[in-house]
Amino acid sequence: MTDATVPAVLAELAALEDPKARAVNERHGDDHGVNLSRLRAVAKSLGTNHELALELWASDDTAARLVAILVSRPKAFDEAELDAMLREARAPKVRDWLVNYVVKKSPHAEALRLRWLGDADPHVAAAGWALTADDVAKRPELVDLDALLDTLEAQMKDAPAATQWEMNTCLAMIGIHHPDRRARAIDIGERLEVLKDYPTPPNCTSPFAPIWIGEMVRRQG
Incomplete structure (x- = not known):
């Protein structure tokens, strides 16, 4: 994605919204409707972009936070940031990805x-x-x-x-x-x-x- 801005990413995620995926995800406590393979493809198109990751996380949108985790630099977060992020995370998938994809790679x-x-x-x-x-x-x-x-x-x-x-x-x-x-x-x-x-x-x-x-x-x- 050439226009790597929060509004552009949110728009792309909104376009991928699938009511059936949302229904399945909501049964597990995850309030988003984006197929995870497609969400990963969005993240791959962005590449690693830690500043964008911080902005996507701040959007408080569950799908955007999952993308944020994938495009972040795990070693760039300090301990206090990671503690705050875990406590802010509402969705189980966000907590799971944060621990497995970021915290486990953190010093x-x-x-x-x-x-x-x-x-x-x-x-x-x-x-x-x-x-x-x-x-x-x-x-x-x-x-x-x-x-x-x-x-x-x-x-x-x-x-x-x-x-x-x-x-x-x-x-x-x-x-x-x-x-x-x-x-x-x-x-x-x-x-x-x-x-x-x-x-x-x-x-x-x-x-x-x-x-x-x-x-x-x-x-x-």
């Missing part, structure tokens, strides 16, 4: 992980647990696995839904990636029964930690 990821864990806002705490699950799998030297298991055992059952989902992911990552803690992770999952009855489509793995762990370990051979 402030570990500071934010520690800052967000235990936050009173369940969505902020969920982001902290998502970053912790990532550390468990990729940078275990940054975390105390036994202390995490203690916390999960004590708090996951009664955690708010958003936080509970990411805590459960963390439990599964411990069981999948750390054989010496696998039995305890499975035992905690079996006793707490978090997401045991979660509806799972055919050919998909259940998020119930004992099943999830068992399936991923089986695939590892």
Whole structure:
């Protein structure tokens, strides 16, 4: 796109609005109607443009914020900016992309992980647990696995839904990636029964930690 301005991007996104996509997205709490493949194509046409990203984010439009995440420079945000952005984000997809596409690539990821864990806002705490699950799998030297298991055992059952989902992911990552803690992770999952009855489509793995762990370990051979 040659005319890389906020009004031009908003106009292009508005032209891509699809009522069927909106209906599907709204069932998941996302208030926009743009097919994500088409949204990614808009972002690709813009290229990396951090200043535009800041302006798109400030528009408070969900589709524009998703584009903003894709065209931003993750390392250009400071810790306070990322903290404020997460707390401002309303839509689940915006929070998810912000954590996975920006925060995880930021030099402030570990500071934010520690800052967000235990936050009173369940969505902020969920982001902290998502970053912790990532550390468990990729940078275990940054975390105390036994202390995490203690916390999960004590708090996951009664955690708010958003936080509970990411805590459960963390439990599964411990069981999948750390054989010496696998039995305890499975035992905690079996006793707490978090997401045991979660509806799972055919050919998909259940998020119930004992099943999830068992399936991923089986695939590892």
